[in-house]
Amino acid sequence: MTLWDKGYALDETVARFTVQNDPVLDRRLVRYDCRASLVHAEMLARQGLLSAAELDALRQALAEIVRQDEQGAFAIRTADEDVHTAIERFLTERCGEAGRKIHTARSRNDQVLTAIRLYEKHELGAIRQKLASFRGALAELIGRSGDVPLPGYTHMRRAMPASVALWLGCFVESSFDDERLLEATLQLVDQSPLGTAAGFGVPLIDVDRAGTARALGFARVQSNPLYAQLSRGKLESTVVHLCTQILFDLNRLASDLILFGMTELGFVVLPDALCTGSSIMPQKKNPDVLELVRAKYHVVLGEEAKLKGIIGNLMSGYHRDLQLTKEPLFVSIDSTEECLDVMAVVLGSIGIDEQRCRAAMSDELYATERAYALVQQGTPFRDAYRQIGRRFVGR
Numbered sequence: 001m002t003l004w005d006k007g008y009a010l011d012e013t014v015a016r017f018t019v020q021n022d023p024v025l026d027r028r029l030v031r032y033d034c035r036a037s038l039v040h041a042e043m044l045a046r047q048g049l050l051s052a053a054e055l056d057a058l059r060q061a062l063a064e065i066v067r068q069d070e071q072g073a074f075a076i077r078t079a080d081e082d083v084h085t086a087i088e089r090f091l092t093e094r095c096g097e098a099g100r101k102i103h104t105a106r107s108r109n110d111q112v113l114t115a116i117r118l119y120e121k122h123e124l125g126a127i128r129q130k131l132a133s134f135r136g137a138l139a140e141l142i143g144r145s146g147d148v149p150l151p152g153y154t155h156m157r158r159a160m161p162a163s164v165a166l167w168l169g170c171f172v173e174s175s176f177d178d179e180r181l182l183e184a185t186l187q188l189v190d191q192s193p194l195g196t197a198a199g200f201g202v203p204l205i206d207v208d209r210a211g212t213a214r215a216l217g218f219a220r221v222q223s224n225p226l227y228a229q230l231s232r233g234k235l236e237s238t239v240v241h242l243c244t245q246i247l248f249d250l251n252r253l254a255s256d257l258i259l260f261g262m263t264e265l266g267f268v269v270l271p272d273a274l275c276t277g278s279s280i281m282p283q284k285k286n287p288d289v290l291e292l293v294r295a296k297y298h299v300v301l302g303e304e305a306k307l308k309g310i311i312g313n314l315m316s317g318y319h320r321d322l323q324l325t326k327e328p329l330f331v332s333i334d335s336t337e338e339c340l341d342v343m344a345v346v347l348g349s350i351g352i353d354e355q356r357c358r359a360a361m362s363d364e365l366y367a368t369e370r371a372y373a374l375v376q377q378g379t380p381f382r383d384a385y386r387q388i389g390r391r392f393v394g395r
């Protein structure tokens with residue numbers, strides 16, 4: 001039975017269509033919705049809207065849902081529509097009247113916002129850790145081979161001398177910027193929408209929004225209830241943007257590793273354990289792992305565009321369109337986490353072929369240095385540039 005059941009039957013096709021993939025997607029929200037539901041119930045009890053016994057029954061039933069969820073046994077049925085209804089159904093079956101009271105002073109609109117916010121906070125923490133591990137893997141490789149010289153390229157042509165430390169160090173520094181963006185994103189996400197209900201607050205009841213925000217660990221309350229609705233999808237697209245920024249670095253690094261690992265260059269050695277084979281060519285050891293990391297950037301760019309598209313052009317307030325912002329968010333977060341993990345593994349076991357790197361340090365890489373040696377002796381830069389440059393004409 002749906003939460004909005006008023007005694008008529010919904011067309012089966014419409015029911016299935018409006019539910020979409022929520023019973024599957026919402027599984028990852030169960031624990032967060034339970035946490036928020038408990039804090040909400042505690043608030044209702046403080047306001048005298050639930051008795052101590054009712055609160056206790058709800059607390060136990062919510063703990064049971066969390067236990068079942070941990071074992072993958074908490075079911076969200078299509079008939080439930082989504083996680084919020086599934087939880088309320090369970091609570092009503094277990095606790096009777098208390099279950100029928102828990103939705104006092106909230107709407108599924110602020111409920112889903114709250115659950116997603118808690119999920120995002122948790123995942124941003126996980127991404128922060130994975131970003132640090134990825135950076136640790138870069139630092140470890142720099143520690144192993146940072147001093148090895150490497151040609152620096154512009155336009156994919158030899159430019160100036162560089163080193164493994166300079167090359168990989170650029171990704172270290174960029175990851176610190178990604179971390180700054182993560183902290184800023186976290187600040188936006190760290191606001192409680194609970195108690196804004198459908199976007200217009202709750203009549204007659206004194207909802208302790210500051211209390212529930214504090215209990216859920218939010219830094220502040222999202223004040224304007226309609227803004228809470230406006231921020232649905234808007235904040236998610238900020239999180240997804242962070243994902244694209246992180247994946248952009250991984251995309252570049254993957255491109256470098258693929259190129260530097262080519263037989264023709266051979267600066268980087270991918271051990272067999274990182275390479276996948278060909279079904280026809282027996283000799284092949286391919287960097288599929290890096291190619292997929294490279295592609296995930298584009299996948300998540302697509303998710304960002306999808307999400308930003310879904311939320312546009314709507315009148316202020318909730319619309320069912322917003323339900324479709326969950327999948328791009330989840331796909332983007334999953335992709336980012338798995339790419340960070342796999343790149344840390346790759347960096348942990350690739351080698352740098354010092355001989356091949358040194359052999360590539362050809363004369364032309366030092367042309368700029370030669371020009372500057374002349375500058376040091378008093379030659380104007382443009383003259384020094386021409387003097388050295390002439391040697392390379394027609395070569």
Ligand code: ARG
Pocket residue numbers: 022081082108109112318320322323
């Ligand atoms: N599953 C819905 C979503 O993610 C929950 C909110 C439903 N609210 C409503 N007014 N129909 O958006």
